[in-house]
Amino acid sequence: MTLNNFYFKDKLKKDIHVYKWTPEDTKIKGVVQIAHGMAEHAGRYNDFARFLNENGYIVYADDHRGHGKTSPNELGYMGEGDVFHLMVDNLKELTDIIKKENPELPVFLLGHSMGSFISLRYSELYGSELKALILSGSNGKQNLKFSFGVLVAKMEMKNKGPKAPATLMDKLSFGNFNSKFKPNRTNSDWLTRDTKEVDKYLEDTMCGTIHSTSYFYHLLRGLKNNYKHENLSEIPPNLPILLVAGKKDPVGLMGQGVKRLQNSLRDAGIKQVDMKLYDDARHEILNEVNKEEVYDDILAFLDRNQK
Numbered sequence: 001m002t003l004n005n006f007y008f009k010d011k012l013k014k015d016i017h018v019y020k021w022t023p024e025d026t027k028i029k030g031v032v033q034i035a036h037g038m039a040e041h042a043g044r045y046n047d048f049a050r051f052l053n054e055n056g057y058i059v060y061a062d063d064h065r066g067h068g069k070t071s072p073n074e075l076g077y078m079g080e081g082d083v084f085h086l087m088v089d090n091l092k093e094l095t096d097i098i099k100k101e102n103p104e105l106p107v108f109l110l111g112h113s114m115g116s117f118i119s120l121r122y123s124e125l126y127g128s129e130l131k132a133l134i135l136s137g138s139n140g141k142q143n144l145k146f147s148f149g150v151l152v153a154k155m156e157m158k159n160k161g162p163k164a165p166a167t168l169m170d171k172l173s174f175g176n177f178n179s180k181f182k183p184n185r186t187n188s189d190w191l192t193r194d195t196k197e198v199d200k201y202l203e204d205t206m207c208g209t210i211h212s213t214s215y216f217y218h219l220l221r222g223l224k225n226n227y228k229h230e231n232l233s234e235i236p237p238n239l240p241i242l243l244v245a246g247k248k249d250p251v252g253l254m255g256q257g258v259k260r261l262q263n264s265l266r267d268a269g270i271k272q273v274d275m276k277l278y279d280d281a282r283h284e285i286l287n288e289v290n291k292e293e294v295y296d297d298i299l300a301f302l303d304r305n306q307k
Contacts, residue, residue: 001053003046005069008097010090014079017069018042018094021049021059030106030131030306031098034061035091035122037113037137039076041068041206048286051295057302058102062094064115066215068206076209077163083215084222087118092126099129106131106306110298113137113251113283114219121226123241124234132240132305134298137283139252140260141227146220149173153217162214169216177250181282190250190282197287232268240272241265242301244294246281274301 002022007015019042032052036042042061049059063070064087066078079086091109098107109130111119116138123133153169160166177190188198188208201207225231235241243262245252252258255277265273276297281288288294 001050008093010086010093012079012086014065015070016065016090016094017063018097019045019049019059019061019063021046021053023053023056023058026054026056028058028102028105029056030108030302031058031060031102032108032110032302033091033095033098034059035109035111035115035119036061036064036067037115038211039067039207039209040201040204043068044201044204044207045286048291048295052299052302055299055303057108058105060094060098062090064090064118066209066211072206075206076165076211076215078212078215078218080162080214082218082221084118084218085121088121088125091118091122092129095126095129108132108134108302108305110134110136111138112286117219117223117226121222121231123236123239124226124231127234127236127239130239132242132301134242134244134301135261136244136285137249137251138243138245138261139257140262140264142257143224143227146224149220150217150224153213153220157213157217160213162212164213165210166213166216167210169213170210173216177283180248180250180254192282192284192287193280193289194287194291197284227264229264229268232264232270235265235268235270237269237271239270240301240305241270241274242298243273243275244285244297245277246283246285246288247277247279248281249283249285251283 004020116135181189245258247255
C-alpha cells in the first residue's frame with residue numbers, strides 16, 4: 001500500500017488536500033472516493049482504505065473545506081457563499097481527477113454523515129459519473145427541523161457574523177446525542193462503542209471543532225433541498241445505492257431516519273436501494289467494535305457492482 005498526499009485548486013482557487021491510497025501487487029478492480037463527515041478529516045479513514053487496497057480498490061479522500069489539511073488554520077469555517085454546494089463541487093472536481101488518472105476503472109462514492117449528505121446531492125447532479133453510491137451514518141428528510149434550523153442559523157449568523165462558531169446550533173444539533181448512552185464516559189460516546197476510537201477522536205486536534213454560523217446555515221438549506229422528490233428523481237434510476245448505519249446512531253434517529261431515506265429513494269424511482277442496520281452500533285460504523293463486519297459488507301457491495 002502506498003499513501004500519497006496532493007492538493008488541487010478548486011474553481012475558487014482554494015487548495016483542497018487529498019489522500020490517495022494505492023494497492024501494491026494486487027489486481028485493481030475500481031476506485032472508491034470517500035467523503036468524510038463533519039468535524040473530522042479524511043486521514044481517519046486510513047484503516048478502511050488499507051482494507052480496500054488489500055482487496056483491489058484505489059482510494060481517494062479529500063479534506064473538505066474547513067477541515068483537516070485543507071484548512072488547518074480555519075477549522076470549522078468553510079468560506080463564503082453556498083459552502084454546501086462548494087463541497088459538492090469539490091467532490092466532482094476530485095472525481096474528474098480520479099477519472100483522468102484511472103480512465104478504465106469504475107468509480108464508487110462513499111459518504112459518511114455530513115459526507116453522505118453532500119454525496120446524496122452529488123448523485124442528484126452527477127450520478128452518471130458513479131458506478132454505485134454508499135451512504136454511511138445518514139438520515140432522511142426532516143422538513144420541520146430543517147426549516148427551524150435554517151431560521152436559527154440565520155439569526156446566529158446575523159448576530160455573530162459568518163465566521164463565528166455556531167455554539168447555539170452546535171448545541172441544538174449535537175447536545176442530545178449523548179443522552180442515549182448514560183452514564184457518559186465522554187461527550188462523544190455516541191460516536192462508537194470502541195472507547196479507544198472515541199479517545200483518538202478527542203485527542204485529534206483536527207476533530208471536534210464547532211463549525212461556523214455560515215456553515216450551519218448553508219448545510220441546513222442544502223438538506224432541505226436534498227430530499228425534495230424532484231431532486232431525488234434526478235438520481236439515475238439504475239444507480240445501485242447501499243445505506244449502512246448503526247441501530248443506535250442518533251444522527252439516523254436510531255435507524256428510523258435511514259429507513260425513511262430508503263423509502264424516499266425508492267419512491268423517486270431508484271431501483272436498487274439496499275440497507276443494512278447494525279445492532280447496537282453507533283454513528284461511526286467504520287470505527288465500531290464490529291467494523292470488520294461492516295468492511296466486509298461494503299466490500300461485497302463493491303464487488304457485486306464493479307463489473
